Amino acid sequence: NDEIRSKDEALYRRKKTIGSTCQIFYEKDPFMVSQASMQYLYDENGTKYLDCISNVQHVGHCHPKVVAAISKQLATSTCNVRFVSHKLTDCAEEILKTLPGLDTVLFCNSGSEANDLALRLARDYTQHKDAIVVDQYAFQVLNLNNPEKLEKAGQVYADMVKDVIEKAEQNGRKIAAFFTEALQSCGGQVLPPPGYLKLVAEYVRSHGGLMVIDEVQTGFGRVGSKYWAHQLSEDDFIPDIVTMGKPMGNGFPVSAVVTTKKIADKLGGSVGYFNTYGGNPVACSAALSVMNVIKEENLLDHSQKMGELFHEQLNELKKNHDCIGDIRGVGLFWGIDLVKDRETREPDQELALQLILKLRKERSILLNADGPYTNILKIKPPLCFNADDVKNTVTALDETLKEMNK
Numbered sequence: 001n002d003e004i005r006s007k008d009e010a011l012y013r014r015k016k017t018i019g020s021t022c023q024i025f026y027e028k029d030p031f032m033v034s035q036a037s038m039q040y041l042y043d044e045n046g047t048k049y050l051d052c053i054s055n056v057q058h059v060g061h062c063h064p065k066v067v068a069a070i071s072k073q074l075a076t077s078t079c080n081v082r083f084v085s086h087k088l089t090d091c092a093e094e095i096l097k098t099l100p101g102l103d104t105v106l107f108c109n110s111g112s113e114a115n116d117l118a119l120r121l122a123r124d125y126t127q128h129k130d131a132i133v134v135d136q137y138a139f140q141v142l143n144l145n146n147p148e149k150l151e152k153a154g155q156v157y158a159d160m161v162k163d164v165i166e167k168a169e170q171n172g173r174k175i176a177a178f179f180t181e182a183l184q185s186c187g188g189q190v191l192p193p194p195g196y197l198k199l200v201a202e203y204v205r206s207h208g209g210l211m212v213i214d215e216v217q218t219g220f221g222r223v224g225s226k227y228w229a230h231q232l233s234e235d236d237f238i239p240d241i242v243t244m245g246k247p248m249g250n251g252f253p254v255s256a257v258v259t260t261k262k263i264a265d266k267l268g269g270s271v272g273y274f275n276t277y278g279g280n281p282v283a284c285s286a287a288l289s290v291m292n293v294i295k296e297e298n299l300l301d302h303s304q305k306m307g308e309l310f311h312e313q314l315n316e317l318k319k320n321h322d323c324i325g326d327i328r329g330v331g332l333f334w335g336i337d338l339v340k341d342r343e344t345r346e347p348d349q350e351l352a353l354q355l356i357l358k359l360r361k362e363r364s365i366l367l368n369a370d371g372p373y374t375n376i377l378k379i380k381p382p383l384c385f386n387a388d389d390v391k392n393t394v395t396a397l398d399e400t401l402k403e404m405n406k
């Protein structure tokens with residue numbers, strides 16, 4: 001296996017040839033993957049790790065059915081979208097089954113490309129220019145344990161969007177789109193307050209803008225009970241545009257923008273929509289096979305059940321450790337907010353870093369941190385993560401925090 005060569009050599013050559021700003025996990029002691037299978041990664045020595053990081057390898061690293069589907073298509077044809085292919089339309093139809101109210105799909109290769117195309121669509125359709133995005137710090141101050149405050153929070157935060165729109169208009173600017181995740185991922189695994197999306201949609205649309213929901217991290221059943229995070233609390237909210245990517249190809253690059261014909265038909269420019277690789281039959285085979293596996297293995301139900309276990313066990317963990325300020329999440333998408341003080345909620349980035357390193361070295365568990373202060377431990381493993389994995393992860397956290405007197 002030629003992957004199993006010295007990691008030092010790979011790092012030395014990486015330093016010489018790869019851009020220095022290129023991000024890397026475990027900066028001080030980067031992780032080299034020699035092999036991957038379902039919820040496990042193997043390092044350069046063949047040591048097996050439980051992977052709580054890889055949300056892209058959605059149905060499991062190298063899932064045999066996805067590998068078979070990709071391989072078969074690779075050996076058949078790889079032509080671009082300007083040739084007619086059943087794979088393209090089969091894939092589009094499968095996606096549309098999960099998004100009632102939307103009827104048109106445009107394929108791309110990455111989440112960023114999908115979001116860029118969404119902005120282009122919104123601008124061409126509305127003939128407005130500006131976009132509003134949600135700040136990383138949004139909703140951080142929500143008091144989720146106080147239902148009365150939570151009830152009002154949707155209105156409070158939606159009013160902020162209204163203010164931004166009105167101020168922009170006073171300056172002669174108009175909003176083309178409001179972009180948000182339905183559940184903040186890199187922002188720190190934060191769920192928006194109930195009612196928020198629908199209220200924002202009302203303001204945005206009444207000023208001529210479109211609602212774009214980024215489901216790049218949260219889609220394809222990661223949140224458990226629903227295929228998409230925006231369907232979680234607000235069943236009848238239909239976005240104007242949905243973007244998706246990461247889990248869609250289980251590691252094979254593929255992404256998409258889903259919208260209505262009315263909006264898609266207004267895409268301007270002299271070449272229409274053209275994308276060499278977007279929607280190629282290999283990418284579509286990957287996506288189709290991911291959607292099949294989700295169905296066959298009942299992964300929405302499974303993710304929901306694992307989410308219930310995490311909810312229970314992480315809240316128990318919180319009771320025993322003052323350094324945990326908040327636990328939040330749903331399905332197989334969880335955040336553990338590490339703090340220096342529960343009252344002030346001062347973030348503890350150093351603790352997050354120490355914990356991540358100890359779990360890797362001592363427990364063979366891979367975890368990562370996120371959020372504006374990099375103090376939110378995040379758990380978003382492949383969906384084949386099972387009840388034993390949940391228990392082992394929470395137990396490892398508990399025992400390690402005890403050893404650290406936290």
Ligand code: PMP
Nearest residue numbers: 110111112113181214216217245
């Ligand atoms: N949207 C979200 C929510 C993401 O998390 C990311 C990547 N972290 C992107 C879009 C961009 O996706 P890509 O890296 O595939 O361009």
